[in-house]
Amino acid sequence: MSAEPRLEATVSLRVNGEDRQVHVEARRSLADALRDALGLTGTHLGCEHGVCGSCTVLLDGGPVRSCLVLAVQAEGHDVVTVEGLGTPDDLHPVQHGCLEAHAFQCGFCTPGMLISAVALLAENDDPDDAEIREALGGNLCRCTGYESIVAGVRRGAELLRLDGEG
Amino acid sequence: MKSPPFAYLAPETLDDVVRGLAEAGEDAKVIAGGQSLLPVLALRLGRPSVLVDVARVPGLDTIDVVGDEVVLGARVTHATLERHPLVAAHAPLLAEVAPLIGHAAIRTRGTLGGSLAHADPAAELPAVAMLTDATIDVRGPDGTRSVPARDFFVGYLTTVLAPDEVVEAVRLPARGARVGDAFAEVSRRHGDFALVGAGARVGLDEDGRVAELRLAFLGAGSTPVLDVEAGAAAVGRAPDAAVLGEVGRAAAARLDPHDDLHASASYRRRVAGALAARVLATAARRAGAAS
Ligand SMILES: Cc1cc2nc3c(=O)[nH]c(=O)nc-3n(C[C@@H](O)[C@H](O)[C@H](O)COP(=O)(O)OP(=O)(O)OC[C@H]3O[C@@H](n4cnc5c(N)ncnc54)[C@H](O)[C@@H]3O)c2cc1C
Ligand code: FES
Ligand code: FES
Numbered sequence: 207m208s209a210e211p212r213l214e215a216t217v218s219l220r221v222n223g224e225d226r227q228v229h230v231e232a233r234r235s236l237a238d239a240l241r242d243a244l245g246l247t248g249t250h251l252g253c254e255h256g257v258c259g260s261c262t263v264l265l266d267g268g269p270v271r272s273c274l275v276l277a278v279q280a281e282g283h284d285v286v287t288v289e290g291l292g293t294p295d296d297l298h299p300v301q302h303g304c305l306e307a308h309a310f311q312c313g314f315c316t317p318g319m320l321i322s323a324v325a326l327l328a329e330n331d332d333p334d335d336a337e338i339r340e341a342l343g344g345n346l347c348r349c350t351g352y353e354s355i356v357a358g359v360r361r362g363a364e365l366l367r368l369d370g371e372g
Numbered sequence: 373m374k375s376p377p378f379a380y381l382a383p384e385t386l387d388d389v390v391r392g393l394a395e396a397g398e399d400a401k402v403i404a405g406g407q408s409l410l411p412v413l414a415l416r417l418g419r420p421s422v423l424v425d426v427a428r429v430p431g432l433d434t435i436d437v438v439g440d441e442v443v444l445g446a447r448v449t450h451a452t453l454e455r456h457p458l459v460a461a462h463a464p465l466l467a468e469v470a471p472l473i474g475h476a477a478i479r480t481r482g483t484l485g486g487s488l489a490h491a492d493p494a495a496e497l498p499a500v501a502m503l504t505d506a507t508i509d510v511r512g513p514d515g516t517r518s519v520p521a522r523d524f525f526v527g528y529l530t531t532v533l534a535p536d537e538v539v540e541a542v543r544l545p546a547r548g549a550r551v552g553d554a555f556a557e558v559s560r561r562h563g564d565f566a567l568v569g570a571g572a573r574v575g576l577d578e579d580g581r582v583a584e585l586r587l588a589f590l591g592a593g594s595t596p597v598l599d600v601e602a603g604a605a606a607v608g609r610a611p612d613a614a615v616l617g618e619v620g621r622a623a624a625a626r627l628d629p630h631d632d633l634h635a636s637a638s639y640r641r642r643v644a645g646a647l648a649a650r651v652l653a654t655a656a657r658r659a660g661a662a663s
Contacts, residue, residue, distance in 0.1 A: 209381075210381070211380060211381040211422045212380055212381070213380075232379055233375040233376065233377050235374075255373075256410070259477065262477050265480070265481075268451065268480035269476050269477040270481050271481075273410075273414070274406050274407055274410045274481065276380065276406065276423075278382070279425065279427060325477075340562070343475055343561070343563050344474065344478065344563055
C-alpha cells in the first residue's frame with residue numbers, strides 16, 4: 207500500500223492456489239472480497255462480528271474468521287476456502303466423512319465446520335472427540351445438535367489417515 | 373453489519389506508524405489482529421477515520437530471551453504463545469493461558485499487543501502481564517518509553533497509551549527457580565470471555581516458606597486487578613492450604629466486581645475467592661512446596 211491512507215485499494219492474494227486481484231474499499235472484509243468480488247460464495251456470513259464461525263477460511267494455513275480480516279490485510283497472503291478443499295467428484299476426506307455421517311441439515315455452518323476440521327487435522331491427524339469438540343467450539347450450528355458433525359470429522363480423520371497410508 | 377468507511381495505511385516502520393497516527397489525529401486507530409477492533413466497527417461502536425496497520429513493520433513478531441527477560445513483540449499472536457518453545461521454557465503461564473482466549477480462529481490473528489492495548493478487564497493477558505510484573509514498551513513521537521503493566525491499565529478499555537503511541541514489545545522477567553505460576557477461570561462456555569478469573573505467583577525461600585506471593589484477577593473490576601496486600605499477608609509463612617485459603621478469601625473480599633446479565637457481584641466475589649485458593653495451591657506446588 208502507498209504511504210497515504212487509502213479508502214480503497216487493489217489487493218493481490220492467492221486464493222485456492224490461484225493468484226487473484228480484487229479492488230475493494232478498505233472497510234471490506236476478506237469474506238466480502240471472496241464472496242462479492244471473486245464469486246466464492248461457499249464462505250458464509252452469519253454474524254459478521256466473529257461469533258458464529260461460518261466464515262472461517264485458512265489464511266497461510268491457519269484458521270481465521272474472514273469477517274475479521276480486512277481484504278487489504280490479505281495482500282500477499284494465501285487463502286483457502288471451502289471451494290479449495292475438494293471438488294464434487296473428488297471430495298476432501300473430511301467432506302466425505304461429513305457426507306457419510308449426515309453432518310449437516312441446512313448446510314449454512316458447514317463450510318466453516320469443514321475448514322475448522324481441516325485446520326485441526328493438519329495439526330493432529332488422530333483427534334479424540336474432546337479435541338474435535340474443542341476445535342469446532344467456535345462454530346455455531348443451528349440444526350444438527352453437533353453429534354453428527356463430530357462423527358463426520360472423526361470419520362474424515364480416519365479417511366485422511368487411510369489416504370496417507372495408500 | 374458492515375464497518376463504516378475508513379482509510380487504511382500500512383507503514384513499513386514503527387516511526388511511520390507513529391507519524392501516520394499523529395497526522396490522522398485523534399480518530400486514528402492502530403489495527404493488529406483486528407479481533408477486537410473489527411467487531412467494534414462492525415457493530416458500529418466506533419468510527420475511526422484511519423486504521424494504521426502494524427502488520428508490515430518488521431521485528432514485531434519475534435520472541436527472544438535477553439538476559440533474564442523474555443521479550444515478546446507486540447504482534448506475537450495468541451497461537452504463537454501456545455506453541456513457542458521459549459514461551460514454554462521461560463514464561464509458561466502465557467502458554468497455559470493462551471488456549472483460554474476465544475477459539476482457534478481468533479487466536480491465529482489476535483495479538484499480545486492488541487490484547488493489552490484493548491484492555492478488556494475480562495481478558496486473560498492483561499491480568500497475566502500484571503501478575504508476572506511485565507513491562508510494556510511503547511513507541512511515540514518522542515521515542516520509546518517503558519510502562520510497568522501495573523501502571524498501564526487505567527479503566528474499562530482504557531490505558532495510558534496516547535492516540536499517537538503504539539505498543540512495541542512486552543518484557544517479562546523469566547520465571548526464576550522456586551517460583552510457580554497458575555491460572556484458572558470460570559466461563560459459561562469454553563472460549564467465551566470468563567466471568568471471573570484468577571492468577572497466582574508463589575515464590576518460596578530455601579526453607580520452603582513464602583518469599584513472594586502475587587494474585588491477579590480478571591472480570592473483577594473495570595481493569596485487571598493486581599492485589600498487593602495478598603503478598604504482605606503471606607510472606608514468611610508456610611504455604612499450607614489454610615494460609616493460602618485465607619489469603620485468597622481476603623483478596624476476594626477486597627475486590628469490587630460488577631453485576632451484569634451473566635453474574636452478580638457477590639457471585640463473582642465468591643468464585644474469585646475459590647479460584648484464588650485453587651491457583652495459589654497450584655502455584656505453591658509448582659514452586660516446589662510439599663503438598
Ligand atoms: C469471538 C471472540 C472471542 C474472544 N474471546 C476472548 C477471550 O476469551 N479472551 C480475550 O482476552 N480476548 C478474547 N477475544 C479478543 C481477543 O482475541 C483479541 O485478540 C484481542 O483482544 C485484541 O488483539 P488484536 O491483535 O486482534 O487487536 P485489534 O483488534 O487489532 O486491536 C484492539 C485494540 O488495540 C489497539 N491496538 C492493537 N495493537 C496495538 C498496538 N501494537 N499498539 C497500540 N494499540 C494497539 C487497537 O487500536 C484497538 O483499539 C475474543 C474475540 C472474539 C472475536
Ligand atoms: S460471519 Fe464471521 S464469525 Fe460469523
Ligand atoms: S446445518 Fe444448519 S446451521 Fe449447521
